[in-house]
Amino acid sequence: MTEGKIKMKNSVYLKNVVTLQLDENKCTGCGMCLDVCPHEVFKMNSKHVVIQNRDACMECGACSLNCPANAIAVESGVGCAAAVINSMLGRNNGECCCGPVDISDTTTKSKSGCCG
Amino acid sequence: MDKFEFPIIQEQSDCGCGVAVAASEKTVPDLDQSFVSGFVDTPAGRLPQVSSALVWQDRWGSIKARWGVGRMDYSVNPGIYALGTPDNSSPVFVSANYKMSFDRLRQALAERSGWILVLDTKGINVWCAAGKGTFGTDELVRRIESSSLKNIVSHRKLILPQLGAPGVAAHKVKQMSGFKVQYGPVRAEDLPAYLDGGFQTTAQMRIITFPLKERAVLIPIELVETIKPFLMIAPLLFLFAAIAGPSAFWTNAASFGLFAVWAFLCAIIGGAVLNPLLLPYLPGRAFSIKGFSIGMVIALIILYLRGINLSAWAGRMEALAWFLIIPAVSGYLAMNFTGASTYTSLSGVKKEMRWALPLEIACGAAGVLMWMGAILIY
Structure with a gap:
């Protein structure tokens, strides 16, 4: 199937670091997580989903936020070194890219870049 | 564009569970924005109309934003826009108010009509805004109310970009507003196929990739x-x-000074240009390793070309200094590219940084000291 090929082409970041947790007992098998995950981390078993590719998870949090059964937990965040540095230095509200949320606050206006 | 007469819709049964919005908050986007081509009159007021054809100002704006010029104020008014000549059964597409996001969406919908509901994401693209929560459940529900969407369309469905999902809880939007969120494809280009395929995403539409072209456009910034x-x-x-x-003075400047500036520039090019371009082919999973590797190769090449005299201590020290500085700089810049990539997790980035950042700082500092020492004892 073509899906296998797509998976092969995609890069994977560090292994065994992801905080994703799935409670298969709570899962109702609605499949919402399959729809929102951009890395095909889940797959549907007969009654509920299972994690098929944990290392591909980028912890965006879409699955856990959109799970009506509250079956998924993940410490979500943006995987961005600049954001980690900014929060360590206490500048730019610890934001990654795309500047501060509050654009009226010109003091923290930053053009630090990522994400198109 | 000419005026479009909107059919008056009388179907407005409010479920009463929505968020109350004061009348003063009912806002429509300005009609005098440069990309607005006309207007349509709707039960929710006169709304700006846009076309799917981008003009040169739109393209020039994108290029400038890619280079960081005016990037932080590259936004459109939040609210609802008419794309083409929609009616009350036309689909509603939700977007961010970063103008590049808005333009990508309408460009993908050539020859089609629909409503575009623009959320106030403070001029930030969908994915980043979803990560921050500004492209989020609350803003979406608020915007549905403040734009009187229920008076404009007779259906209760919204099409959201899949990458908005980290900020939006579809089931909560349904509870709070009555609108059903349907996640469309990751890429706007796939929207026509999605619409024609009966609002179903294929696996290919749902998977985010990071092809050369998408890596290359990030190089300018x-x-x-x-x-x-x-x-x-x-x-x-x-x-x-x-x-x-x-x-x-000038003899030194022309020799050691110019080479130092050149080497530093090459290190930057390694981290900011070569790393994005070659990303999938570079060794290692950690981005710093990828950057270090490029830096080592660059150091080898430029030191070979310089032909440093390695029989003297000063020459050896200078060469070693650049073998520390260049990989440190490339590695650091490559590490920062994690934020632009489409597959790095925060847990992974933190793990990488625990060893990579101290290493980069240590190599950089040791390299600079060694270089200064070499220059002094030459």
Whole structure:
């Protein structure tokens, strides 16, 4: 199937670091997580989903936020070194890219870049 | 564009569970924005109309934003827009108010009509805004109310970009507003196929990739980011070499000074240009390793071309210094590219940084000290 090929082409970041947790007992098998995950981390078993590719998870949090059964937990965040540095230095509200949320606050206006 | 007469819709049964919005908050986007081509009159008021054809100002705006010019105010008014000539059964597409996001969406919908509901994401693209929560459940529900969407369309469905999902809980939007969120494809280009395929995403539409073209467009902003530190550090290297070197000021400057500036520039190009371009082919999973590797190769090449005399201690020290500085700089810049990539997790980035950041700082500092020592004893 073509899906296998797509998976092969995609890069994977560090292994065994992801905080994703799935409670298969709570899962109702609605499949919402399959729809929102951009890395095909889940797959549907007969009654509920299972994690098929944990290392591909980028912890965006879409699955856990959109799970009506509250079956998924993940410490979500943006995987961005600049954001980690900014929060360590206490500048730019610890934001990654795309500047501060509050654009009226010109003091923290930053053009630090990522994400198109 | 001419005026479009909107059919008056009388179906407005409010479920009463929505968020109450004061009348003063009912806002429509300005009609005098440069990309607005006309207007349509709807039960919710006169709404701006846009076409799917981008003009040169739109393209020029994108290019400038890619280079960081006006990037932070590259936005459109939040609210609802008419794309083409929609009616009350036309689909509603939700977007961010970063103009590039808005333009990508309407460009993908050539020859189609629909409503575009623009959320106030403070001029930030869908994915980043979803990560921050500004492209989020609350803003979406608020915007549905403040734009009187229920008076404009008779259906209760919204099409959201899949990458908005980290900020939006579809089931909560349904509870709070009555609208059903349907996640469309990751890429706007796939929207026509999605619409024609009966609002179903295929696996291919749902998977985010990071192809060469998408990596390449990020290079300008990566470079722009390094201009300031480069302009601060390069003159210092140049001056130090000129003053502390073994010969006259300008002789030193032309030899050690120019080479130092050149080597520093090459290190930046390694991290900000070569790393994005070659990303999938570089060794290692950690981005710093990828950057270190590029830096080592660059150091090898430029030191070979310089032909340093390795029989003397000063020459050996200078060569070793650059083998520390260049990989440190490339590695650091490559590490920062994690934020632009489409597959790095925060847990992974933190793990990488725990060893990579101290290493980069240590190599950089040791390299600079060694270089200064080499210049002094030459």
